Amino acid sequence: MSPSNRRRFLQQAAVGASAVALTPGLMAANRHRTVPHREQRVPGVHAYALSESVAAGGTLEFCVSADRPYDFAIIQLGEDPDSTNKDKILHQFARQPHRVQPIHPGSCVTLERGMDRAPEEFTVECWLRPFAFGRWQDVVCQMNYPVNCDFALAISPEGHVAFYLGDGGKFDNRWPLNAGAAGQLSKLRWHHIVLTRAGARTAIWLDGKQVASGTAYAESGGQSWNAPLRLGAGGTEGRTDDLFDGDIAMPVLYSRALTATEIARRFAQRGLEPATGDGVLGCWPLTEERGDRIRDVSGNRRHGRIVNHATWMIGGPSFDPEVARFGDYDPATDPKRGHGLRFASDDLYDCGWDVTHRWRVPGDTKPGIHVGRLRFMEGDELHVQYVTF
Numbered sequence: 495m496s497p498s499n500r501r502r503f504l505q506q507a508a509v510g511a512s513a514v515a516l517t518p519g520l521m522a523a524n525r526h527r528t529v530p531h532r533e534q535r536v537p538g539v540h541a542y543a544l545s546e547s548v549a550a551g552g553t554l555e556f557c558v559s560a561d562r563p564y565d566f567a568i569i570q571l572g573e574d575p576d577s578t579n580k581d582k583i584l585h586q587f588a589r590q591p592h593r594v595q596p597i598h599p600g601s602c603v604t605l606e607r608g609m610d611r612a613p614e615e616f617t618v619e620c621w622l623r624p625f626a627f628g629r630w631q632d633v634v635c636q637m638n639y640p641v642n643c644d645f646a647l648a649i650s651p652e653g654h655v656a657f658y659l660g661d662g663g664k665f666d667n668r669w670p671l672n673a674g675a676a677g678q679l680s681k682l683r684w685h686h687i688v689l690t691r692a693g694a695r696t697a698i699w700l701d702g703k704q705v706a707s708g709t710a711y712a713e714s715g716g717q718s719w720n721a722p723l724r725l726g727a728g729g730t731e732g733r734t735d736d737l738f739d740g741d742i743a744m745p746v747l748y749s750r751a752l753t754a755t756e757i758a759r760r761f762a763q764r765g766l767e768p769a770t771g772d773g774v775l776g777c778w779p780l781t782e783e784r785g786d787r788i789r790d791v792s793g794n795r796r797h798g799r800i801v802n803h804a805t806w807m808i809g810g811p812s813f814d815p816e817v818a819r820f821g822d823y824d825p826a827t828d829p830k831r832g833h834g835l836r837f838a839s840d841d842l843y844d845c846g847w848d849v850t851h852r853w854r855v856p857g858d859t860k861p862g863i864h865v866g867r868l869r870f871m872e873g874d875e876l877h878v879q880y881v882t883f
Contacts, residue, residue, distance in 0.1 A: 529724075531598035534598070537561050553853065555851070562870055563592055565586075565589055565870070584856075584859070597842060601841035606799075612718075617747070618747060623682065623740050625739040630736050631736055643664065644720075645719075646658040676705040677705045684810075692751035738839075744769075777791050777792045781833050808836050867879075868880075
């Protein structure tokens with residue numbers, strides 16, 4: 495690391511790198527997942543500390559992912575920001591072999607109780623606002639493709655609404671219903687989607703109008719379903735996948751097929767009214783606006799947990815975003831603001847890596863600016879990288 499890069503690093507890190515302050519460390523939260531998540535391997539050398547600060551006598555823990563061998567040490571930085579001459583090595587770990595730890599990006603909701611039987615009549619309802627196309631995305635889905643395929647509200651790479659309704663077994667190419675061009679979605683625009691099954695007939699409704707119909711090739715209902723139920727994602731080979739990039743509002747599942755009149759009424763409500771009455775299997779108004787839990791108000795206890803944070807406070811389909819920037823607008827008093835939740839396939843709240851380095855700070859260590867130092871080769875050059883805590 496050149497002197498200029500070192501100086502810039504110290505300016506950016508500032509005193510947040512003081513390792514032996516008197517406040518206890520804060521451990522990374524939300525380090526578990528109830529459902530395995532798709533993984534992604536990132537090349538290079540990356541590291542973070544599990545604590546923001548550690549008192550003298552406490553323990554430092556670091557998580558490193560590296561695709562090449564490296565050296566790691568705990569350093570007390572010297573007074574000269576342009577030179578390493580006065581840096582003090584507090585602890586030098588043995589040379590480490592390469593070990594790549596994957597990340598698991600993408601936000602979604604995993605629901606506690608999926609549907610265990612295919613109903614004879616069925617409706618999936620959801621408001622959604624897509625951000626991008628180009629690949630398959632699942633919005634409301636109970637699938638473990640290709641072996642346990644129950645149902646899915648999906649978006650095709652072209653941006654068309656699609657409906658899969660299966661028997662809980664292997665994926666069958668006869669059963670998807672794709673609305674094609676008639677079911678074309680627009681980016682950054684709210685759409686009301688309703689998928690229905692009534693006996694042997696299936697249908698797709700877009701913004702209050704039926705745009706496709708087909709035959710439910712599965713038996714007349716009652717088959718076993720056992721894949722995980724998710725909002726904002728599907729599943730492939732046991733892992734969360736096909737994540738949705740966009741916003742959702744007021745998703746609902748019903749054990750009956752909504753009529754055209756009911757669909758028109760729900761469309762006119764703009765996602766402001768939770769579903770009520772007989773046959774509601776799950777309804778998530780998304781009124782929490784904070785935290786990692788969402789509540790099912792149907793009484794069926796299909797509550798959910800948000801994976802990788804997602805984004806609250808975006809408003810729903812009824813919200814008018816053209817409010818005065820510096821006016822007296824208060825979202826809490828706006829009856830038409832509504833509620834939504836934003837998903838992104840690259841959201842990442844916590845890498846969840848294994849601890850690779852652990853060191854107990856001696857009780858007599860003096861305060862100062864401390865860092866973890868990584869040294870590794872980039873081609874023919876020695877590269878130095880610091881880890882703050």
